[in-house]
Amino acid sequence: MTGHAGAERDGVDWAALRAQAARAMERAYAPYSGFPVGAAALVDDGRTVVGCNVENASYGLALCAECGLVSALHATGGGRLRAFACVDRAGSALMPCGRCRQLLYEHGGPALLVDTPEGIRTLDALLPQAFGPRDLDPGEPQAGGEPGRGWGPPIP
Numbered sequence: 084m085t086g087h088a089g090a091e092r093d094g095v096d097w098a099a100l101r102a103q104a105a106r107a108m109e110r111a112y113a114p115y116s117g118f119p120v121g122a123a124a125l126v127d128d129g130r131t132v133v134g135c136n137v138e139n140a141s142y143g144l145a146l147c148a149e150c151g152l153v154s155a156l157h158a159t160g161g162g163r164l165r166a167f168a169c170v171d172r173a174g175s176a177l178m179p180c181g182r183c184r185q186l187l188y189e190h191g192g193p194a195l196l197v198d199t200p201e202g203i204r205t206l207d208a209l210l211p212q213a214f215g216p217r218d219l220d221p222g223e224p225q226a227g228g229e230p231g232r233g234w235g236p237p238i239p
């Protein structure tokens with residue numbers, strides 16, 4: 084895929100997703116870096132989850148916006164991430180850091196659509212030959228394979 088996304092692409096309203104990421108960015112707690120980040124993602128059941136970065140006086144403990152998003156994914160019912168957008172203070176697309184690409188891979192797999200400054204890309208292009216659940220146990224579905232509701236035991 085090339086070029087930057089219009090409002091709709093791959094059935095995703097990217098403008099709306101970016102707007103939700105921007106709203107989450109406004110709630111970031113980033114007093115140390117002064118670099119607020121917001122993230123939003125579409126889940127396979129149609130809902131949207133968001134996250135913002137949350138820093139700490141112990142600088143290395145900063146939680147990226149993607150961490151909050153993944154926690155929100157599970158806290159609100161689980162599922163698989165299908166499309167992801169992350170923005171900076173200006174509302175511009177921001178690339179997820181390396182650690183967060185791995186986080187996203189676990190919950191969206193290689194086909195996850197990611198909004199980048201160069202256009203919509205699949206996560207596979209941003210994290211090639213990714214390490215994933217299948218590397219731990221060949222019997223397990225790879226991230227992005229079976230759209231299960233999560234890896235843990237069912238919640239009663």
Ligand SMILES: O=c1ccn([C@H]2C[C@H](O)[C@@H](CO)O2)c(=O)[nH]1
Pocket residue numbers: 113116118119120135136137138145146147148149169178179180183
């Ligand atoms: O993908 C990223 C990259 C950076 N940050 C945050 C971490 C830190 O709080 C601030 C500056 O690195 O931006 C994110 O939330 N997500």
